[in-house]
Amino acid sequence: MKMYVAETEKSVKNIVVDDMILTTDMPTSAGSRMLDGYMSLFEAQAVTKLKEAGYTVYAKANTGEFNLDLLGETSYYGAVEADGKLTTAAAQAVKTGETMAAVTLEVNGSGARAAALSGLVYVKPTYGTVSRFGTIPAVCSGETVSVTAADAATAKEVLWAIKGHDDKDGTSLPQEKCVADEVKEIKKVAIAKSLAAGEDAAKLEAVKAKLTAQGVEVVEIDAGELLLAKPAWNILMSAELCNNVSKYDGVKYGYRTPNYTDLDQLYTNSRTEAFGYLTKSTVLFGSETLSEANYYKVYDKAQRIRRVISEYLMKTFGEFDAVLGLVSSKSEYTLAQAQENKYIAYDESLYIAPAMITGIPVVVTGGVQLMGAPLTEAALLALAETL
Amino acid sequence: MKYETVIGLEVHVELATKSKIFCSCSAEFGAEQNDHVCPACSGMPGMLPIVNKRVVDLGMTAGMMLNCDINRVTTFDKKSYYYPDLPNAYQTTQWFSPICVNGRVDIETSKGPKSIRIKQIHMEEDAGKLVHDDWTDTTLVDFNRTSVPLIEIVSQPDISSAEEAIAYLERLRDLLRFAKVSDCRWEQGSMRCDVNLSIRPEGSDVLGVRTEMKNMNSLSAITRAIKYEIARHTRALETGCEELVQETRRWDDNEGKSYAMRNKETAGDYRYFPDPNIMPVVIDDEWLDRIEKSLPELPEVKRARYIDEMGLSEYDADILASSRALCDVFEDALAVCGNAKETANWIITECMQVLNKKKMTADMLAISGTSLGQLIKLVMEDKVSRPNAKRILAAMFENDIPDVEAYAKQSGFIVSNDTSFIENIVKEVIAADPKSVADFKGGKEKALMALFGKCMKQLKGNANPQVLREILIAEINKI
Amino acid sequence: MDIKTLSRLQKLNQLNLTETEEKELMDFFAKAEKDAEILATVDTENVERMVYVMPMTNIIREDIAKKLYTRDQLQEQAPEAMDGYWQVPRTVE
Numbered sequence: 010m011k012m013y014v015a016e017t018e019k020s021v022k023n024i025v026v027d028d029m030i031l032t033t034d035m036p037t038s039a040g041s042r043m044l045d046g047y048m049s050l051f052e053a054q055a056v057t058k059l060k061e062a063g064y065t066v067y068a069k070a071n072t073g074e075f076n077l078d079l080l081g082e083t084s085y086y087g088a089v090e091a092d093g094k095l096t097t098a099a100a101q102a103v104k105t106g107e108t109m110a111a112v113t114l115e116v117n118g119s120g121a122r123a124a125a126l127s128g129l130v131y132v133k134p135t136y137g138t139v140s141r142f143g144t145i146p147a148v149c150s151g152e153t154v155s156v157t158a159a160d161a162a163t164a165k166e167v168l169w170a171i172k173g174h175d176d177k178d179g180t181s182l183p184q185e186k187c188v189a190d191e192v193k194e195i196k197k198v199a200i201a202k203s204l205a206a207g208e209d210a211a212k213l214e215a216v217k218a219k220l221t222a223q224g225v226e227v228v229e230i231d232a233g234e235l236l237l238a239k240p241a242w243n244i245l246m247s248a249e250l251c252n253n254v255s256k257y258d259g260v261k262y263g264y265r266t267p268n269y270t271d272l273d274q275l276y277t278n279s280r281t282e283a284f285g286y287l288t289k290s291t292v293l294f295g296s297e298t299l300s301e302a303n304y305y306k307v308y309d310k311a312q313r314i315r316r317v318i319s320e321y322l323m324k325t326f327g328e329f330d331a332v333l334g335l336v337s338s339k340s341e342y343t344l345a346q347a348q349e350n351k352y353i354a355y356d357e358s359l360y361i362a363p364a365m366i367t368g369i370p371v372v373v374t375g376g377v378q379l380m381g382a383p384l385t386e387a388a389l390l391a392l393a394e395t396l
Numbered sequence: 397m398k399y400e401t402v403i404g405l406e407v408h409v410e411l412a413t414k415s416k417i418f419c420s421c422s423a424e425f426g427a428e429q430n431d432h433v434c435p436a437c438s439g440m441p442g443m444l445p446i447v448n449k450r451v452v453d454l455g456m457t458a459g460m461m462l463n464c465d466i467n468r469v470t471t472f473d474k475k476s477y478y479y480p481d482l483p484n485a486y487q488t489t490q491w492f493s494p495i496c497v498n499g500r501v502d503i504e505t506s507k508g509p510k511s512i513r514i515k516q517i518h519m520e521e522d523a524g525k526l527v528h529d530d531w532t533d534t535t536l537v538d539f540n541r542t543s544v545p546l547i548e549i550v551s552q553p554d555i556s557s558a559e560e561a562i563a564y565l566e567r568l569r570d571l572l573r574f575a576k577v578s579d580c581r582w583e584q585g586s587m588r589c590d591v592n593l594s595i596r597p598e599g600s601d602v603l604g605v606r607t608e609m610k611n612m613n614s615l616s617a618i619t620r621a622i623k624y625e626i627a628r629h630t631r632a633l634e635t636g637c638e639e640l641v642q643e644t645r646r647w648d649d650n651e652g653k654s655y656a657m658r659n660k661e662t663a664g665d666y667r668y669f670p671d672p673n674i675m676p677v678v679i680d681d682e683w684l685d686r687i688e689k690s691l692p693e694l695p696e697v698k699r700a701r702y703i704d705e706m707g708l709s710e711y712d713a714d715i716l717a718s719s720r721a722l723c724d725v726f727e728d729a730l731a732v733c734g735n736a737k738e739t740a741n742w743i744i745t746e747c748m749q750v751l752n753k754k755k756m757t758a759d760m761l762a763i764s765g766t767s768l769g770q771l772i773k774l775v776m777e778d779k780v781s782r783p784n785a786k787r788i789l790a791a792m793f794e795n796d797i798p799d800v801e802a803y804a805k806q807s808g809f810i811v812s813n814d815t816s817f818i819e820n821i822v823k824e825v826i827a828a829d830p831k832s833v834a835d836f837k838g839g840k841e842k843a844l845m846a847l848f849g850k851c852m853k854q855l856k857g858n859a860n861p862q863v864l865r866e867i868l869i870a871e872i873n874k875i
Numbered sequence: 876m877d878i879k880t881l882s883r884l885q886k887l888n889q890l891n892l893t894e895t896e897e898k899e900l901m902d903f904f905a906k907a908e909k910d911a912e913i914l915a916t917v918d919t920e921n922v923e924r925m926v927y928v929m930p931m932t933n934i935i936r937e938d939i940a941k942k943l944y945t946r947d948q949l950q951e952q953a954p955e956a957m958d959g960y961w962q963v964p965r966t967v968e
Binding site for chain 2: 887889926927930931932933934935936937938939940941942943944946949950957958959960961962963964965966
C-alpha cells in the first residue's frame with residue numbers, strides 16, 4: 010500500500026485522505042512528479058472539519074496523477090495491487106481495516122470504481138455540499154470530495170462530518186442544503202440499460218433481487234441519453250484540466266527541470282519531464298476543445314449536452330427514486346491491462362460520467378451504483394444500508 | 397494620397413479597493429516585493445476565487461459615468477497564456493458577458509466637440525510585475541499587483557488623432573477620479589493604455605491593417621507613439637518599404653520607436669471559457685439604484701454651480717472642481733460655516749500649502765470638511781486667531797478633530813474677550829519696554845508693531861488684533 | 876487532428892510529446908471525435924449551456940484586506956528566489 014503516514018498518534022477514528030486533499034503535516038502531490046513533496050500552507054476544509062469532529066487524519070493515500078486514471082495506475086509513486094488486481098491506495102486502506110474511511114477527491118471515477126471492485130460502500134455527495142477549498146483543482150465544475158467505507162452507516166457518519174457550507178468556496182451550497190438528511194422512502198428504482206452492460210451484470214441482478222424482496226419496484230429503462238455523458242464529460246473534463254494544471258510551470262514551487270537556458274525551455278522541459286502521458290494527452294485534447302475554431306462546435310456544445318443530460322435525469326427522478334447502473338465494464342483489472350490501454354480511464358468513464366457531469370449524488374454498494382436526485386444522498390445511503 | 401487614422405483605445409484602470417479582486421490580500425500600491433501575496437495570487441493550488449463586491453460597485457460606477465448600459469447578469473471567464481507575471485497561467489476576466497456595454501464619452505478638441513463610443517467595460521485581475529536584474533541576467537517576479545482589480549475600458553475605433561486620444565484619456569481620467577473609481581496614476585501604472593491603430597485612404601470605409609501598441613505610461617508617450625505609428629503606416633503604404641501585419645508592438649519611449657513583440661506563433665490563442673468556480677453576478681434594481689445615487693455631480697456642473705450659485709471666482713472654481721477631494725472638503729465645510737469665499741480661500745491657500753509641504757497632491761486631501769467648517773466658523777466669529785487656526789489646521793492633517801472648539805479650548809487657542817486681562821498684559825509689556833514706547837511717541841510707527849507683537853506673544857495669539865491694538869494705544873496714551 | 880496542429884498545441888501548452896506519444900494521441904483524438912459524433916445528433920439550439928451544476932448567484936465578499944501569509948512562507952518551496960522575488964531566466968518581449 011502506498012501511503013504517507015503522518016507523525017500523528019492513531020486513534021479509533023482514523024481517516025485516510027487522498028493525495029488531492031491538502032494537508033499541512035503531510036505532503037500533497039496529486040500523484041505527480043510535478044508536486045513531489047509539495048507542502049501546502051493551508052489545509053482542506055474537509056480536513057479541518059474531520060479534525061473538529063474528532064477524527065484523526067493520519068495518512069495520505071497515493072492517487073493517479075490528478076485522479077484522472079482508472080485506478081491510480083498513473084501515479085508517480087507507482088500503482089497499488091492487491092492479489093494481482095489493481096486498486097487504489099485509499100480503497101485498500103479501507104478494505105484492510107487500516108482506516109475506518111477514506112476521503113478522496115472524485116475527478117473521473119477512480120474512487121467509485123475502486124470501491125465497487127473492492128466490495129466497499131462509497132458515496133459521492135451532491136456537488137457543492139462538501140467544500141472544495143483545499144483540494145487540488147482538476148475539473149472544478151464536477152469534482153467532489155467523496156467518502157469510502159466498509160459499510161453505509163460509516164460512510165454516512167464521515168460524510169456528514171465533512172459536509173457544510175463554506176464561505177471560502179464560491180460553489181458551496183447554503184448550510185441547510187449541505188446537511189439536508191431527509192430520508193424519503195425509496196419505492197421505485199430504474200435500472201439504466203445503457204449502464205448495465207458489463208462483466209458485473211450479475212451484481213446488478215443481485216441488487217435487483219434484494220430490492221424486489223424489500224418491496225421496491227424495479228423497472229428497466231433504456232436511458233440512452235446517459236450515453237451522451239462520456240464524450241461530453243471528456244470534453245469538459247479535459248478543457249478544465251488543461252486550464253487548472255497550466256499553473257504548474259516550474260516557476261513558483263514544484264518540479265523545475267535542470268535542463269534549461271531560457272524561459273521557454275524552463276516551462277516546456279519542467280512540464281514535459283514532470284507530467285505523465287495521461288495528463289499531457291488530456292491537456293492537449295482539452296486545449297483543442299477550447300480553440301477559437303472549436304469552442305462553439307465542441308466545448309459549448311458539450312455544455313449544452315450537460316443540460317440535456319441533467320434535464321433527462323431530473324425528469325427520470327420525477328418518476329423513479331433512484332437509478333441503478335454498473336460502475337465498470339469488468340469485475341477486475343490488472344496493472345498490465347491498465348498500462349496497455351492508454352485510454353482505459355476514458356473508456357470506463359461511461360458509467361460515472363452521468364453523475365460527474367451533472368453533480369448528482371452517487372452511492373456505490375454491492376458493486377453497483379445508485380444515482381439519485383440532488384441532495385438525496387441520505388436516502389441513497391439509507392437504502393444501501395438495507396442491501 | 398491623403399490618409400485618415402482610425403484609433404481605438406483599450407484603457408486599463410486599477411480600481412480603488414482595499415483588497416484584491418478574488419482574494420483578501422491588500423491591493424495597496426507601493427509595498428515591498430511580494431508582501432501582498434497569498435497562495436491564491438501566487439498560483440498555489442487549492443484556494444477558490446470569491447468576488448470582491450466593491451469591484452462590482454466600482455465597475456458599475458465607471459459604466460454609469462461613461463453612459464453605458466449595465467448588464468444585469470455578468471459572469472467571469474478564464475483566459476490562458478504562459479508568462480511569469482501570471483502565476484496561474486490564466487487571467488480571470490470577462491469575455492462573454494462584461495459588466496457594461498455601449499457607452500459614450502464626450503470630448504472637446506480644437507475642431508470642436510466629439511463623442512467617442514465605448515464598446516464595453518469588463519472587470520479582470522491585474523498581472524504581476526517583472527524586474528530585470530542585470531547582475532544575474534535573470535528576471536525577478538513580484539506578485540503584489542497580481543489579482544489587483546482592474547477594469548478595461550474598450551472604445552470603438554472613433555478616435556482619429558493623437559489630440560483626440562489625449563482629450564479622451566484626460567476626460568476619462570477626470571470622470572473616473574471624480575467618481576472615486578480609481579486614482580488613475582499613470583506613473584504608478586494604475587492607468588494604462590493600449591492603442592489599436594490603422595490608417596486608410598481618406599473617405600474609404602475599409603479598415604487598414606491594425607497594430608496594437610503597448611507599454612506607454614504617460615500621455616506624452618502616447619502622443620509620441622501614435623505619431624510614430626501613423627508615420628510608419630503611411631510610409632509603408634506609400635513606399636512599400638515594409639509590409640504591415642496585424643501584430644502587437646511594444647513602444648520604447650527612450651528610443652522613440654515601436655517594436656514587434658516576440659512569440660507571435662501562439663499569441664492570441666487564449667482559450668477563453670467560463671469559470672465554473674465563480675457564480676454569475678446578478679444586479680437587481682436596488683443595487684443599480686444604490687450606485688446611481690452615489691454618483692457624483694460632473695466636474696463641470698460643480699464648477700458652474702460654484703460660480704453661479706456661490707459667487708466664487710472662475711479661478712477658485714477651476715481649482716476646486718479639478719479634484720473630487722477638494723470638492724468634498726469644500727462642500728462639507730461650507731455646510732457648517734456658510735461662507736463660500738472664505739472656505740475656498742482656506743482650501744486653496746492654506747490646505748494646498750500643507751499638501752505641498754507634504755509633497756501630496758490635491759486628491760490626497762483627506763481632512764474632514766466638517767471639521768474645517770467648524771474651524772472657519774471659529775475664525776469668522778473671532779474666537780480663534782488666524783495664526784492659531786493654521787496651527788489647528790496642521791493638526792487636522794495628522795489626526796481627526798471632530799470637535800474643533802473643544803480642541804481649541806484644550807490647546808489654549810481660544811481668543812480672550814476679557815479686556816482687563818488684556819490690559820494687564822499690555823501694562824506689563826509697556827512697563828518692560830519704555831524705549832519702544834518712547835520711540836512710538838516720537839513718531840516711529842514700527843515701535844508700535846514691536847509692542848503689539850510682544851503683547852500677542854504673551855497672549856499666545858488669543859486676542860482679537862483690533863481689540864488689542866485699541867487697548868495698546870489707549871494704555872500708551874495714558875503714560 | 877494533424878501533426879502540424881498537434882505540434883502547435885504542444886507549443887501552446889508548453890509540452891513535448893515523443894513521436895510514439897504523438898501517434899497515440901492522434902489515435903485518441905480520432906477515437907474521441909468519433910465518440911463525440913453522437914453529440915451532434917442532439918439538437919441543442921434552444922438549450923442553454925450549463926456551466927454550473929448547482930447554480931447560485933452573487934457569491935461575493937466585502938472589501939476587507941487581510942494578511943495571512945508571509946513572503947518567506949510563500950517562497951519556501953520556490954525553485955529559485957532572490958531578494959524576495961521569484962526568479963526566472965530573463966524574459967524577452
